[in-house]
Amino acid sequence: MSSSPGVSSAADATAASWGTLLGRRHGAVSATLAGGVGLHATNVYLAATVMPSVVEDIGGARLYAWATTIFMVVSVLGSTLAGAVLAKVGPRSAYRWSAITLALGTAICAVAPSMPALLVGRAVQGLGGGLLFALCYSIVRFALNEELWPRAMALVSAMWGVATLVGPALGGLWSQLHLWRGAFWMLVPIVVVFSVWGAARLPAQSNDLAPLRIPWLAISLLTAAVLVISGASVTTSLIVNGAGILMAAVILLIWLWRERSTDAGVLPAATFGPNRRLGLIYVTMAALVIASTVEVFVPYFGQHLQGLGPLAAGFLGAIMAAGWTAGSIAFSGVRRRKALLIATAPACTITGLIVLVFVGPLESHALTTVLTVALGLLLVGLGVGAAWPHLLTDVLQLAGDRDQALAGASATTVQLTATAVGSAIAGAVTNIVGFTDPSHTADAARWLFAIFLVPAVLALATAWATRR
Incomplete structure (x- = not known):
């Protein structure tokens, strides 16, 4: 005998509830995915908070803006690689190595003796963080039932809101103590724990994933667009800024045109x-x-x-x-x-x-x-x-x-x-x-x-x- 509509709706609501997502069966996976996004997001706001102290200590004020620019550019690069990496090695290994890359970049920032060295660390952070960020959204599809997807997406998205409180608070505390390096060191063991404990909670493989080619042309075009508009934005010239925005728009249109006709893109x-x-x-x-x-x-x-x-x-x-x-x-x-x-x-x-x-x-x-x-x-x-x-x-x-x-x-x-x-x-x-x-x-x-x-x-x- 089939269930009545009211009973079916109640069962669906229960299956898609917060209690189901955070309960014994799915709680560890949910924490792993939320934690991955949270670590990336916290790093974004923590780094922005400590940068004035960084410049005061090691110099490099001329490159101040590039600490954020290079991080964002390489984060885009990491996110475009995520699909190919996921199809190649599976959710567990992809998550683990992305987290390890983020930890390595954070450690480089912690020991950086100069601004160029810090920028290297920020680039490595961006690669690992961009990969981890994209993977956490992608893995939702393989690790959780479809009725839980909206709740899971809400949970991982909410980590950005949490990070805007935690990141500045922790960064400000370490800066207040004149120990800005401690802000980066504090994150390293947490990221390592997620790379070991968290990754082990995820599926090792997704057998129904077809191999993907790395979209190098798409990566190059997106990176170029971001670099052009970011470089132009630091000036006070209307002409330079306008030219940068126009050039970036043209590059993005070329990227979209290529996406229509290639199997090695970043959009379905x-x-x-x-x-x-x-x-x-x-x-x-x-x-x-x-x-x-x-x-x-x-x-x-x-x-x-x-x-x-x-x-x-x-x-x-x-x-x-x-x-x-x-x-x-x-x-x-x-x-x-x-x-x-x-x-x-x-x-x-x-x-x-x-x-x-x-x-x-x-x-x-x-x-x-x-x-x-x-x-x-x-x-x-x-x-x-x-x-x-x-x-x-x-x-x-x-x-x-x-x-x-x-x-x-x-x-x-x-x-x-x-x-x-x-x-x-x-x-x-x-x-x-x-x-x-x-x-x-x-x-x-x-x-x-x-x-x-x-x-x-x-x-x-x-x-x-x-x-x-």
């Missing part, structure tokens, strides 16, 4: 099929991530416009990530109205940016101003987080069996590339306006929040189009 073939939904999902993801990169300058504006101290300004910047985390966890269980949620969530991000356009530039120490800025940031993150687990799940479901290894890795490649591009554009906007000049800081904030409404509106348009 379904992206360019007659059903446009997967392509629209990737555009929505990229646009939402770009819109959220305004958070890079929030701590600076918090200090120079709202009069906050460094710690308070740092936590103000973390509110957007907290909104992302809250949105992911709160809405990951939505099932019947998932398509409507994806289609409308970017409106929340747009609302938050509109609030920031009007309130973010105010030179006011009033508590109401700070709280309103915090509200705008929370709404931006909430809009991204509400849609994010479902966008990631759709990528896994729509990629097709032939491109299983590419599915999760492609999502992280899009996310990392969009983060690098968005951060570079944010840097270009603020540098052109002259944000370091106190008389122009408010103008820089206003222009930044206003311009980044454009990708948020694009995300709303493409997200709504996925409903069709």
Whole structure:
């Protein structure tokens, strides 16, 4: 006798619950995947926090920005390699060696006697972290049942929100003690534990994965686009910045054109099929991530416009990530109205940016101003987080069996590339306006929040189009 619809729905809800994901059967795997993303994310924010102390100790202020740039570029490289590595050696070995690479890069940073040596460490960190980040999303498909995918994606995505609190706090503590190297050393044993204990929790092989060729041309094009736009963004010249953005756009278009006609790419073939939904999902993801990169300058504006101290300004910047985390966890269980949620969530991000356009530039120490800025940031993150687990799940479901290894890795490649591009554009906007000049800081904030409404509106348009 078949079950009634009510009983079936209740059983499905139980099978997809947080208790099931975090229980005895799946808890260790979930912790391993969440831990991998958490380690990469914590390293991102911890390193950014200690960099002023690093420069004060070993010099190299001229290369300050490249500590982040080279890390992001190589992270994109690592994420594009993830699909081929996963298909070649299986989930367990891929996770283990990615974590070991991250630990090695972190150790190099800890002992670096000069800024060039630190950049080498950051490059190795980026390779291991980018691989680990992409693998954790990809392995969800092989290690967990399909009904758990939205919860699992919410969990691993939430690690970025956790990292925005843990990373700056730990980095700030070690910097306060004038022991910045300890911040890196602290991470090494934790990463090693996950490379041994965590990797052992994962499947050794996925026999249904077809071998993949390493997409060297795609890697080269994506790396070139990120380097061009990042290099141009450090100047104050409108012409140089504009040329850099235009050149990067051309390179990305060439990359997309190549993706349509090659078997050695980073996007599943379904992206360019007659059903446009997967392509629209990737555009929505990229646009939402770009819109959220305004958070890079929030701590600076918090200090120079709202009069906050460094710690308070740092936590103000973390509110957007907290909104992302809250949105992911709160809405990951939505099932019947998932398509409507994806289609409308970017409106929340747009609302938050509109609030920031009007309130973010105010030179006011009033508590109401700070709280309103915090509200705008929370709404931006909430809009991204509400849609994010479902966008990631759709990528896994729509990629097709032939491109299983590419599915999760492609999502992280899009996310990392969009983060690098968005951060570079944010840097270009603020540098052109002259944000370091106190008389122009408010103008820089206003222009930044206003311009980044454009990708948020694009995300709303493409997200709504996925409903069709």
